[in-house]
Amino acid sequence: MGEGSSREAYPRSRLYVEAALAAAARVELDRDQSHYLLRVMRLDQGAEVALFNGRDGEWTARIVETGKRGCMVEVERLRRRQSPPSDLWLLFAPVKRQPLDWMVQKATELGVGVLQPIMTQRTVVDRVNLARLRSIAIEAAEQSERLDLPELREPERLSKALESWPHERRLALCDETGRGTPVADAFAGAARGPWGLLLGPEGGFAPAELDALRDLAFVTPVGLGPRVLRAETAAVAVLAVWQAMLGDWSEAPPRRDGE
């Protein structure tokens, strides 16, 4: 993406690694990562890639060894300083596999800080495969040029999440019964600060859950318009509106047309 340039192109292969990143460090890439670089992106020894680990910023690195089991890269220079992720939590009732995968992918592209599955009365899907969702989040973080991964938490009952809720964090309840404040009005009047966004299951929250939520001082019921939205649509929509109005969409992307 971005404009072409006659100068050295921004390395288009970015990988998330766990290893510490510093000049001259050597990082061993695993089999999948090596396959991606050598077979999919068709890079050779000497080619430049970009690495990030959520802590040390983004660094360029050069492939120095390739073998059957993997490959080795040598870290060269800092390209982008680490910046903190958006202090934004998305709480969502798990949905079926494909929409859930889309939701995690797009939430990652949109810069979400924490993904918290919650179990509600009407939640249909019990289990969440966190390993699979983590892979999806890693790939989306790599492709969206994020400097970190969203934190993927274990599913938790809604009541427990609310009991332990940090009160300085506001919680936007995506309220499909229509009694919420239009979301742009709710956000326009809000001070910047940490937020959570809460989406219910396909069947909606149970009446008792809604009553309990509306009673909490840190909860703001918000409306997402007159149409019924699928869970993953609502997730992407409310994340985008939050980032645009209260988050980091006031920031421009890093330059992508060379340095």
Add this chain to the structure above:
Amino acid sequence: MGEGSSREAYPRSRLYVEAALAAAARVELDRDQSHYLLRVMRLDQGAEVALFNGRDGEWTARIVETGKRGCMVEVERLRRRQSPPSDLWLLFAPVKRQPLDWMVQKATELGVGVLQPIMTQRTVVDRVNLARLRSIAIEAAEQSERLDLPELREPERLSKALESWPHERRLALCDETGRGTPVADAFAGAARGPWGLLLGPEGGFAPAELDALRDLAFVTPVGLGPRVLRAETAAVAVLAVWQAMLGDWSEAPPRRDGE
């Protein structure tokens, strides 16, 4: 979705039909629609459904005949008056099938008025299967409780779309080079009125296309934050921000807890 009620439940089966809708009119449903009602939703003769056609509002109707080839419903009463669709056009370079289907589904849920595929210099996908996209839009309109379908136009070259552009309609160029105004700032300062939202192909607009676009008085380059967004993510995101700030998200949904 929505709260349960001891009163007559809102009919959960909604169908888009072409036929005129008025009290006592009889409408013949096609094979797919009949299969949906009788086999999927397991409705019988006498059951109530909701119909809309984009012109006459939403009406209740009752199944009066069922047979092997289809079924017949009799229209009863007006439930919701017709309201105009959002005066919002989405112009997008076609992408691969699955993300394109997703984009059309979610754009429909988000109330888009017109879907206009555009061909740019770097568009990879040449053809668009409008019949398939129409089916997706119909299903999404039915499920999202829209009163109409988005208009799906034939693909057009970007240059031609711009030559024939109605100048009172503003066009937001989703500018991934980072030179756009943050989208919330662009929309906050805008008068309500008709808009188009323009998304480029996966490879971005060509430099000459961007120069030409930025020269046009009706174009507003907007930024969608510091991360790279897939085309379908950007589409849903910018549609949501527009609807929240300039569109119909100031409206509450129709009551869903009985009448």
